[in-house]
Amino acid sequence: MESLITLLLCSFAFNPSPTWATTLQSSHFKELICNQCQQYCENTDLVTAGNTRVGKAGPRGLRGFPGPRGPIGEPGVIGPRGRNGPVGARGSEGVVNMTLIEQSMDRKIEEVHQMYAPRSCDGVKSDAALSRTDSGGVFKLFIPEVGVRNLFCDLTDDGGNWVVFQRRMYGNVNFYRGWGDYVKGFGDLQGDHWLGLEARHQITKDGNMEMKIKMIMKNGVYWVAKYSDFRIGPGSDKYRLHVSGDSGNATDEDDFSGNNFSQFSTKDADNDVASWTHCASDLEAGGWFRSCDSTNLNGNFNRTDSKGFWWGYYDLRFSEMKLRKRA
Structure with missing residues (x-):
């Protein structure tokens, strides 16, 4: 109900009818409008009964705390694969470890002998x-x-x-x-x-x-x-x-x-x-x-x-x- 009244006051303040013109000259009513209609006060100089001019609204206050984080959106589409990089230089030739090869062969031979000996x-x-x-x-x-x-x-x-x-x-x-x-x-x-x-x-x-x-x-x-x-x-x-x-x-x-x-x-x-x-x-x-x-x-x-x-x-x-x- 209070919000509805405020809306009507602001509407009349910005678009006064002839019937309300005299009423708007009232200092008390102007202050009421200033208190309820910030936009009107920021753009209008109101004159009180004592011919004291009311200035425009002051600067905006500090920003409030951020609200809660919203849900994570859907993942985007994976882009196309980039080009292959340049081929690296070939490493030096390795040395064949014959000992490990012989040990591996010996183990295989031992397994065969265990199966058939x-x-x-x-x-x-x-x-x-x-x-x-x-x-x-x-x-x-x-x-x-x-x-x-x-x-x-x-x-x-x-x-x-x-x-x-x-x-x-x-x-x-x-x-x-x-x-x-x-x-x-x-x-x-x-x-x-x-x-x-x-x-x-x-x-x-x-x-x-x-x-x-x-x-x-x-x-x-x-x-x-x-x-x-x-x-x-x-x-x-x-x-x-x-x-x-x-x-x-x-x-x-x-x-x-x-x-x-x-x-x-x-x-x-x-x-x-x-x-x-x-x-x-x-x-x-x-x-x-x-x-x-x-x-x-x-x-x-x-x-x-x-x-x-x-x-x-x-x-x-x-x-x-x-x-x-x-x-």
């Missing part, structure tokens, strides 16, 4: 041998937790399929070694060698394995000791020996089975039960020694005393230890 000697094919002898040859076999390894398979003796894990025939390989060598293995697979303890543990850990020891004296006498059960414990138990079921013409003088449940010892790892001495150091070899009076096929091959012998037989010119799955 046999798990034991009874799965090998003679034409896959890396090298051959009259009795067998060197083959690639896959051993769980170890990987692909080269092993010698005896394919002829007593039905074949034997994995040879120890052989002495030339005496040109030193067997007086530390723990690390015996765990990993050493020597020439076609000559004197020792298959590592870890590989042997992985092959025999599930049981159902038999082991055979073959020996030849310098006078030609032939000895055999065979065991129907052979297993090697894990490294955490020092590759403890589990052997039983002996047979053969060498078992009458056999003390190898007397080492059953013995841990493996080397010159730097004394795990025998002899508290008075260190058997591996005394016998100059690594092996399963209960109390230093057992077999020592890893001893000095050229000695004719207890440092290289099978029980009471010291004069050996050949020894071989091998294992296979029991039939």
